[in-house]
Amino acid sequence: MNGLSPALVPPLLGWYDQGHRDLPWRTLPTPYRVWISEIMLQQTRVEAVRRYFDGWMDALPDIRALAEAEESVYMKLWEGLGYYNRVRNLHRAAVVLCQEYGGQLPADYDKLLSLPGIGEYTAGAIASIAYGIPVPAVDGNVLRVAARLDNDFTPITDARYKKQTRERFAAWMPADRPGDLNQALMELGATICLPNGAPRCGDCPLQHLCLGYHHKNASSLPLRAAKKARRIENRTVLLVRCGTLVGLRQRPSAGLLAGLWELPSLDGHLSPEETRSALAGLGWQLRRMLSLRPARHIFTHVEWHMNGYYIELDNQPEPLTFVSPPALRATYALPSAFRAFLNVIEEEL
DNA sequence: AAGACGGGGAT
DNA sequence: ATCCCAGTCTT
Secondary structure (H helix, E strand, O other): OOOOHHHHHHHHHHHHHOOOOOOOHOOOOOOOHHHHHHHHOOOOOHHHHHHHHEEEEEOOOOOOHHOOOOOOHHHHHHOOOOOOOOHHHHHHHHHHHHHHHOOOOOOOOHHHOOOOOOOOOHHHHHHHHHOOOOOOOHHHHHHHHHHHHHHOOOOOOOHHHHHHHHHHHHHHOOOOOOOHHHHHHHHHHHHHHOOOOOOHHHHOOHHHOOOHHHHHOHHOOOOOOOOOEEEEEEEEEEEEOOEEEEEEEEEEOOOOOOOEEEOOOOOOOOOOHHHHHHHHOOOEEEEEEEEEEEEEEEEOOOEEEEEEEEEEEEEOOOEEEEEEEEHHHHHEEEEEEHHHHHHHHHHOO
């Protein structure tokens, strides 16, 4: 009954070796593939990343290809995956790697940490998995496993808890198979030591070491700080056509969904009359206008409540960009928030 | 230390 | 409707 201690290494690796998930980036763990997978996996479930990883590798097979890629290319490859600063940072880091590291990821924790988009977790993951360097990789899974092993009621949202957990692992991180140990801890968190009060302790290889299990607290750990309420934004979304073309707008280069393309919209929930009036003031020449079914989209900190209109125009007013459906599909990255409205013309896309 | 930053699948 | 995910960066 040791909690988080080196005693967990043999049973955990034994369990991991007995069978683990077959993931594309595990098959061939080159530094580049590990890096891309780890960035994609930040705050993102394995099953979501599965749908993107091979497509990315086919289009951008190495660091130099990424460094030389156009923004529209890597944004489109990331479309729908979220947290779009991740892909901008990937590109920035690739340029740095080509300029300063000969197009290779450095086999050094601190150098990795200095690259854009690579923090404590990701530096540890790349160093240990791709290079066999004995450093911890403490993510949300590991924090949950640690809190339960130790029967620790410190909120894992506390930055000090993460730092302390990382240091405790670092103190005894084995030189043998550090990457597999880190992956096994995360695998345990993702498949056995589940969140939301649902751990499968009966199947856990560390049950005999787990203080949380011993004290019957596994399902009530870990503690987390309460979340803040989301603010609600009302929008009027416009699905604009001019002939066969669709009117798009590019979002600002900073903030929510930075740089992505979107359906144009107006602030607030506007009636058809209010919308006609607002658009006439902008010089839009409306030929036809139909109401669309309202939709909503939930982000982490914001909720968009959207009503919508399908509009046919006789002109192509600024600042819209009018694109054909095939060009939209191939080149323009749009967030998922507009899916309900785009489905209206789905058969053409 | 706290907030911004996506999207989706499980409960 | 809530939780939370193989987190990082900015303020």
